[in-house]
Amino acid sequence: MTSEPLPVLLPPVETAPQSLRPKLHLQGVTKTFGSRQVLDGVDIAVAPGRSLVIIGASGQGKSVTLKIAVGLMRPDQGRVLVDGEDVTGMEAADRARRSPRFGMLFQGAALFDSLKVWENVAFRLVIADKVPKREAKDRAIEALGRVGLSPEFAALYPGELSGGMQKRVGLARAVVTHPDILFFDEPTTGLDPITSDVINNLIIEEVKRLGCTAISITHDMTSARKIGDEIAMLHGGHIVWRGDAKTIDQAENAYVRQFINGVAQGPITGDAGPVRGDVVRPRAAGAR
């Protein structure tokens, strides 16, 4: 099995011109829960304006990686760099307050039950950015329109919406502040194939419109192929493969082959222990 080279070549973070710096860079990130090492030196860099999808089997640390990238969890070791700035010790609320802005679509949408749909979408505008309520409501309704929800939905509560509609509202909330980095946590999980495709299209549209960097985690290969410029596979605490989304079906990596073919036989056994060898380490490999 061979590690395949990364399609995006980036110089070392410290010396890179600003335009070539990775927008987001996780360097040597490790995370252990009790006796179980979930991440064992993860290195991932995402270039500005690119969409990276991290795939992997359940329990392999995709969500932990995303939470560390966003700031909802701190790594045991390693660094998180945003535009070259070390934000490892900064909490998510503080990171979100600074530039570059980020938005996140949660797996279950994570809408606030006690607030109306438009209040959910306008939440950050009103609470954190101090935008006047009327203007925030207009912007929220406009954002809802972009994700295919008419103004009548604005006055409903999240509990009155279907799962797909809740995802749309979550997406509208994530993009309403024009973020520079968007995070998607299993954006199509629990949705039927048609609704999944609608959500995928909306994600592509919004990422393109905003020109932002996107990092998604999913185990839905249809979604990964569609929304990602690049795909990285996480297994046993490492990135074991990374390449262009268009080339994943030609990948020779045994983990990738087993995962995309969805077969039980192969190196992925359901054991989440660390993997030795076959690790894509971008900086060490001189790939960026």
Next chain:
Amino acid sequence: MNAVRAIGRSTLDLVRSAGAVAIFAGRGVAAAFSPPFFPNQLRRQAWMIGYTSLPVVGLTAVFTGAALALNIYTGGGRFNAEQIMPQIVALGITRELGPVLAALMLAGRVSAAIAAEIGAMRATEQIDALQTLSVDPYRYTIAPRLTAAVLTLPLLTVVADIIGIAGGWLVSTATLSFNGQVYVRNTWSFLTTGDVASGLIKSAVFGFIVALMGCYHGFFASGGARGVGRATTNAVVSAAILVFASDYVMTSLLR
């Protein structure tokens, strides 16, 4: 040897938990005094914790006052001291039973509700979502609940005091042949500002404890629906125990 190890482990767990609660409380209090403030959240919590608890606190107080009057009348009768019953009822209600019973009702009703609500927010990633929306969850979810409980429990206690004394008056005049006007005059002339104030100070502390336990157990709930259920139970039990423990400490200090 195993017993010693078990005791040691339990002690360490207790110390660790106490430290975690103290840090959580410190962050919650700091958040309550630093902007941004969320007045709408505070209003909503004050309504939920204070106003909607009025019926249960009132009912508890009226029956407790009435039962207390009967018991003191019976006990006082053994040494011909039935006539001091109004004063003892007033003292017992304002210094002890009003604040403690109101706090226990809140522990059962509000602490559980807070733990369930915040636990559900944790389970559905709403707490994480707050952070990604640039809002400190301590300021938005914890501080308003702590503040609302500290402000509203003393008010509930005033209501409990009045209704509890009224319960004693009702049973005394209706069944024990007390003169209503004399009962009120004796109660009023006997009570001091200190009696009422000590109860109100206690109730403010109880309010903090009740809300803190609900917030703490809800905030750190894990394991889905089962975890939320466990958090709710732990919130109620720990709030009740801490109310009794702090009641003893404060009674010692305020007597």
